[in-house]
Amino acid sequence: MESLSTLSFKSVQEFGEELPYLNIGRARDWLPVENVGTTNKRWQIAGLPSTWEAMDQQALLDLDFTGNPILSYRVLLTKGHAIAKSMIAYYGEGQIGKFLDRLLTQYRGQSFNAADFLNVASEVGLDFNQWVLSTLEDTILPGFLVEPGTVSKLDSPDFDGTQYQTTFVVYNAEPMPGLVHVLWTTTSNRYIYWLDEEISRSDPIFIAGHHAKRFAVRSATPLTLTGVWIDPFLAYNRDAFEVQIPEYYKHADVKSPALPFVADIDWRPSETDAIVVDDLDPNFSTVMPDGNKGNFISFRNLFKSSDTNTVYIAGLPVSPEFLSLNEWHREFDPSAFGSYLRTFVLIAGGDQKTAARFTISLPQGGQWNLEYYVPRLAFGPRSSPIQTFSSIDWYRTRPADPNVPEEHYTITIKDGDTEWDEKFDIANANIGWNDIGEFELGSTEIEVLVSAWAGNKEVRVFADAIRWSPVSETAENEESSP
Numbered sequence: 001m002e003s004l005s006t007l008s009f010k011s012v013q014e015f016g017e018e019l020p021y022l023n024i025g026r027a028r029d030w031l032p033v034e035n036v037g038t039t040n041k042r043w044q045i046a047g048l049p050s051t052w053e054a055m056d057q058q059a060l061l062d063l064d065f066t067g068n069p070i071l072s073y074r075v076l077l078t079k080g081h082a083i084a085k086s087m088i089a090y091y092g093e094g095q096i097g098k099f100l101d102r103l104l105t106q107y108r109g110q111s112f113n114a115a116d117f118l119n120v121a122s123e124v125g126l127d128f129n130q131w132v133l134s135t136l137e138d139t140i141l142p143g144f145l146v147e148p149g150t151v152s153k154l155d156s157p158d159f160d161g162t163q164y165q166t167t168f169v170v171y172n173a174e175p176m177p178g179l180v181h182v183l184w185t186t187t188s189n190r191y192i193y194w195l196d197e198e199i200s201r202s203d204p205i206f207i208a209g210h211h212a213k214r215f216a217v218r219s220a221t222p223l224t225l226t227g228v229w230i231d232p233f234l235a236y237n238r239d240a241f242e243v244q245i246p247e248y249y250k251h252a253d254v255k256s257p258a259l260p261f262v263a264d265i266d267w268r269p270s271e272t273d274a275i276v277v278d279d280l281d282p283n284f285s286t287v288m289p290d291g292n293k294g295n296f297i298s299f300r301n302l303f304k305s306s307d308t309n310t311v312y313i314a315g316l317p318v319s320p321e322f323l324s325l326n327e328w329h330r331e332f333d334p335s336a337f338g339s340y341l342r343t344f345v346l347i348a349g350g351d352q353k354t355a356a357r358f359t360i361s362l363p364q365g366g367q368w369n370l371e372y373y374v375p376r377l378a379f380g381p382r383s384s385p386i387q388t389f390s391s392i393d394w395y396r397t398r399p400a401d402p403n404v405p406e407e408h409y410t411i412t413i414k415d416g417d418t419e420w421d422e423k424f425d426i427a428n429a430n431i432g433w434n435d436i437g438e439f440e441l442g443s444t445e446i447e448v449l450v451s452a453w454a455g456n457k458e459v460r461v462f463a464d465a466i467r468w469s470p471v472s473e474t475a476e477n478e479e480s481s482p
Contacts, residue, residue, distance in 0.1 A: 142178030
């Protein structure tokens with residue numbers, strides 16, 4: 001490895017203490033005070049998009065510490081740490097302790113290869129061929145999907161008082177196995193910024209590739225009043241993600257037998273005709289008017305900051321250190337939509353001159369229903385630092401006021417020559433999917449624009465995902481029947 005003195009200035013800066021802060025990895029372990037600084041650095045490195053891009057390209061056994069030392073060490077810190085935690089959780093501290101003791105005894109001061117590594121494991125009764133070797137040799141990671149949960153009353157005379165059961169399914173959609181924690185809370189705080197005594201945490205759960213687990217969490221109150229999250233050790237999800245659970249009143253009369261906390265289940269994601277466009281899809285962009293031509297042009301790559309601490313994903317800055325008013329940026333959040341990575345795009349202090357755009361090519365025209373996804377953070381206030389010419393100030397935002405009709409999102413649907421302007425009542429919206437309406441589409445090329453203006457500069461606009469679903473003839477006939 002080359003010395004720091006021979007590296008470029010940018011590389012020295014990357015080795016240094018200042019790293020972009022992306023605000024992911026919220027469900028961290030409790031740390032001894034003396035280890036906080038070191039672990040925080042690893043946590044920051046694990047949040048960088050460049051670290052994940054490097055993990056996609058090089059396996060741990062193929063890291064190039066001479067040709068690319070910075071990214072190699074970042075992959076080692078991120079993936080190596082997660083694999084070590086996974087091995088301890090899966091095999092137990094005692095067995096891994098015996099393995100490390102034997103490995104150090106035989107190879108102290110020497111190098112060893114993968115075959116030596118496996119042989120030592122075998123000597124202490126561990127079979128690393130089962131899944132450990134593949135995590136070292138491959139770049140593939142687990143990828144977890146979660147089925148929306150349900151809440152029911154337990155139908156059992158064995159419990160004193162009413163007991164509730166929240167059930168949901170977690171599916172590993174990739175061939176690589178992985179481990180997860182299930183987190184839940186019975187308080188009114190549904191944010192998961194830190195682990196504390198009010199958040200319950202399961203033992204590590206191993207989920208094989210292309211396998212599913214059903215979870216059943218019991219509580220004295222419906223968990224819809226609080227929250228449930230899945231926290232992977234290392235996966236394409238990158239961070240903990242929230243389990244969507246409908247409001248309990250929709251299940252008030254549902255009773256079910258008591259189920260074990262976790263069980264194997266034969267489950268695959270259900271097929272659907274619905275088509276989703278997410279903020280990370282190529283068909284999403286942020287746009288501005290093209291002069292007097294009446295069209296919009298994408299500008300997400302036009303104004304990149306020269307600040308080396310600003311990180312971009314898909315052309316937009318991610319969780320910038322200082323909020324830039326009237327500029328779109330991207331953030332992570334467990335409540336956001338995403339197949340794996342949970343992100344959304346938002347703007348504060350916006351105006352009517354820019355918009356978030358979702359485009360789609362539908363398989364056919366006809367009657368389609370449009371839905372809009374809203375993350376949890378749209379319903380809470382926030383104070384964000386902004387940089388002025390001489391100092392740092394704070395910009396305060398709030399949710400839309402349900403008593404002020406002007407505070408709404410303006411969503412424009414374009415179908416060739418036809419255009420609809422819909423007022424989306426964000427103040428009374430739900431976390432998750434919200435119905436916008438049904439539209440008779442004569443074209444298959446559709447454009448959905450979400451204005452950056454929501455009636456007040458204190459109200460942020462969130463653009464996460466849209467969903468188009470064909471309206472079946474059966475459903476149309478049912479609606480028209482007397």
